[in-house]
Amino acid sequence: MRPWVKRLLYAFFPRRCLYCDRVIAPDESLCEDCAPTVPRMEEPCCKHCGCTKSLCRCKKHRHAFDTAVAAMRYEGPVKQVLLRLKQECDDDVTATMAEEMVSALRRRTDAAALEAVTFVPMTARDERRREFNQSECLAREVGALLGVPVKPLLRKIYPTAPQKGLPMMERSGNVLGVFDVNLPLTEKKILLVDDLFTTGATLHECAKMLKLYGAETVTALTFAATVPSEKQDAESDS
Ligand SMILES: [Zn+2]
Ligand SMILES: [Zn+2]
Known part of the structure; x- marks a missing residue:
């Protein structure tokens, strides 16, 4: 963007x-x-749950995705940002969030190897009702920063109860078999984007389907992840 255009835009939309x-x-x-107060996920991080290793309690629990990367701890101001993201997909907000996500991804993984960026889908009905999918908004910005194509590789075929209302133990059953892959799937190294990682059940289920149809590696990238002490009051689940 030319500097004067940027200045003009800034005057109206600071x-x-x-x-x-x-x-x-x-x-x-x-x-x-x-x-100075932004709760970035400090490195080194656990590749299974995305948490700072000293905070991780996942005991290397295996998921279908190969690596989980989260930019932030789900606390304080980060909760407000994610709540706002559910109400509207503002380009400035998602671009800033994506910058944090991509910088964490590049530090912790080989981002250059990725072939496609995709996102956790909503059912067509839910998306019509909300008018956008916040995971897709983030994925579009992440893909643009990485220079990797963003593709809707998954679809959600059944509605589910909100994960936040369910006990942790029931969350993986709630999302079992609700996602399908949009064929043909030609990409082998896939980045799967969502807003928040809590139990990892939704991301696991999506990654499982992608691998069933030929993906070799799936990296799960979220803006934030809950750290163990705060799992109980997660606003949503990924
Ligand atoms: Zn862990
Ligand atoms: Zn501020």
């Missing part, structure tokens, strides 16, 4: 801090007050 909505400079993504 860039705002992702966490507190305060107006910030056009080349920044968060304000100076929020910057």
